[in-house]
Amino acid sequence: MFAKPFRVKSNTAIKGSDRRKLKADLLAAFPSLSAEELSELVPSKEECNVVKIYAHKGEAVTVYVLHKNPLFFELEKQLYPTVYVLWRRPTLLPVFRTWAPVLQKLIGGADLMLPGVVVPSCGLPDVNQGDCCAVTIVNNRAPVAVGKAAVSRSQMQSSGMKGRGVCVLHTYKDYLWAFGDKSVPPSLPDDESEADGTDEENCEVGENDQEEETEQSLEQLSSDETVSDQARCIKELSLAEQEGDNEESSSYQEDDNQDEQKTPQGEMDALLLQCFLHALKSKVKKSELPLLTSTFLRNHMFSCCLSGKQLDIKKSSYKKLSKFLQAMQQQYNLIHVKELTKGVESIVEVDWKNPQLRSFSIPEEADAESSVLQDEADREVSYHPPEITTLYSVSVRVEPLFLDANKRKGTTMNAAEVRSIITEYVKKNELVDENNKNFVTISPSLCDCLLEKSEYQEVEALKWDDLFSRTLGRMQECYQLVFPGQAPLIKKGHIEPIDISVASRGSNKKVTLIKNLDVYGLDPAAVATALQHRVQASTVLHPVPGTKDKVLVQVQGNQIHQTGSLLLNHYQIPRKYIQGLDKAPKGGKKK
Incomplete structure (x- = not known):
């Protein structure tokens, strides 16, 4: 649900009455919470905010925020805890365990499929369809996802552990998590022999050695038997996603483990370095030096960003271009930046023989410049300004003038059509002034339709232009938008600029x-x-x-x-x- 950016509608401090209602609702939704735990999660004297948002698919969600961290979110009158709460209370919800590489798919918006569930020796948690539950990864009890059970435990078992298991709503690293302080999950040992008051209380010790072997295998990416079991499980999960969700791609790759370790900030740092080296190696010429740093970023680094990626320095650990270039100068001695004029920095020297630069290979996907140019061309093709036409709708007052043309109330026309119909009406009823063809004699119908009450006894004729302008003025103005390849869209009133x-x-x-x-x-x-x-x-x-x-x-x-x-x-x-x-x-x- 939060795999894509959401829109904030409002953000207000919670009122005392709403705080009490929230506590009552939480106690009803999560009976295992003690009074002390509830007071710790929703303190009475600390500011708590209510944020109303719209998810990317339009769902209305209410989020309760404390100390800038989202604690709970309410969807369709049901409360769900966020990962920030579950890291403090990991036993709050029934838990399903899965392998670490599966997390990357959950972050991308996929649901947890049953082939990817690691069943503990004590069996699956006792859940009914629609129950709120959490997802953890092997060897860490800190939940990384929140959702609701797609089916009950008995249905999971009777299906042979095939199909969807948990409909995932919120995950670590999604945009709801990013709304908080972006902290990482704590390391909580996942030992089935521990009795933490969970459903695993009666599980017997018997898998410790196997789990240690699994952890070691995951870290070293070796070909141990446990890893092969994991790979087989993930492969089955991939096939199940393709059958159940009909998603574009559900295959898991070996390098998901590496991607998983990278934070969004780390990924942006890596992208910055790649674009920087790419720009120096293929874009910047010696004759261009000294080169303004802002020009270097705008004209060279942006053009080296691969399609599907977006370069944003503010999302990196450097935050500013000057700090990034300073780091490149100090760490790699690739460039020399100097302030030639006050407040304006320029790249005055580039070490073209630097080993870091010489060993850098340009990504095969680009010819990045042609990639960007193609993207720009695609964007230009994807949008064309609409054709805007001013229209007029027949109102009750002027309807008698349009009945002969079979134009009833609500019919829309452009100004030329209105002029043509009114001209035909005047000629058909022989209302053109015989002495002066520039005037139209006012008939009883024209009097009722076009004149004000104060004009009934005074105005006997109107000029043609006045006749047309009065007719248009008493019609409902509309406008028509025609986008390429789409049906015309007609709206009432003036178009807003x-x-x-x-x-x-x-x-x-x-x-x-x-x-x-x-x-x-x-x-x-x-x-x-x-x-x-x-x-x-x-x-x-x-x-x-x-x-x-x-x-x-x-x-x-x-x-x-x-x-x-x-x-x-x-x-x-x-x-x-x-x-x-x-x-x-x-x-x-x-x-």
């Missing part, structure tokens, strides 16, 4: 706000990412106050000029549908 504005935040910091992107079929998240790459500033999505599903993009700094350039040149949105471009900062000569 994309609104770009600048607001102040704390300490007089400026931010740029972009609203109404969704009206034009633009994905706010995609626009935010594109702007982040263009201006190298942080972006965030916020719900639009007073609306249910609309979001706005917030960009750090006054970025009206760059935003306008992106919308006009890249997305090809007509200028008349963009509001606020005149607020861009004016360029001037520095004194």
Whole structure:
């Protein structure tokens, strides 16, 4: 459920009455909790927040947060603990054990299939379908996933341990975990002989040697009998996922163990180093030096990022480009960075003979530049601005003028069709002024449809243009959006322009706000990412106050000029549908 980013709708401090209700609900959902444990999890005098979110598939979820860590989440009126709670109370839920490589699939959004469950000597936990349960990995009792049992224990056994076992809702390393402090699971020995008040209380000692052998085998990736059993189990699990879930790919690979050890921050550090070496080896020329560090990042490193990956320095351990380049200079002596002008750093020297650089091999997947260019081309093809047409809907008041043309209330037309029908109506009823063809004589029907009460005795004729404008003014204005390959979409009212504005935040910091992107079929998240790459500033999505599903993009700094350039040149949105471009900062000569 949280394998992809979610959207925060609201984040408020919990009220006293809601705190008491939460405690009562937790006691009902988890009767094994003592009063002391409950008070420790939800303290009375510490601030606890209620965060309402929408998951990527649209599910409404309520999350209870303490000390910035999500403790419980509520889905369809059922409470589930997060891994942060289970690391403190590992015996809170019935537990299913599995092999370590399976965790990577659970993090990716897969459910736990029964062939991947490691059955202890005391048997499976006693669960019914829909019961809340946890998942641990062999040799560690610290839960790494939370979900609900897909079937009861008896059904699991009768099926021969085939099919889905646990419908996984939340895992270690997913986006709900990342909403907290991103701590890692504690090391809790997984010894079946221990009686911790769990379902394994009556299990007998008999597998210690086997588990130690399994742990040693996993670490060394040897070909011991236990590892072969594990591999066979994972292979069966892969086949079961393909049959049960019909997912794109469920095969487990040997290098999952290595991927599992990498944190998201470590992965970004590795990607940064790869793009850095790739850019130096294939992009930067000696004639370009000295090269601005910002230009090096924007024009060279980004273009070396493999397709499917996204380079984001803020998600690395370095946080800033200057710190990363400083590390490359000190650790590898690859480059020499110097501040040629105050506050502006440049790469002034590159050691092309450095062993680290010479031994680096460019990934086969790229020709990264052509990869990126292709990605950009794909993005351009994937979005085309809609064709926008202003329409008019027949209202009750003017319906009599359109009956001869068989246009009833609610029928939509463009201005040219309205003009044609009204012209035909006037000619058919011989209302053109005989003395002056530029005027139309007001008939009783036209009087009722187009004139105000105060005009009934005064206005006897109207000019053609006045006749048309009055008719359009008394019709319901609409607009039609036509996206390539899609059916026309008609909506009432004026089309809202994309609104770009600048607001102040704390300490007089400026931010740029972009609203109404969704009206034009633009994905706010995609626009935010594109702007982040263009201006190298942080972006965030916020719900639009007073609306249910609309979001706005917030960009750090006054970025009206760059935003306008992106919308006009890249997305090809007509200028008349963009509001606020005149607020861009004016360029001037520095004194």
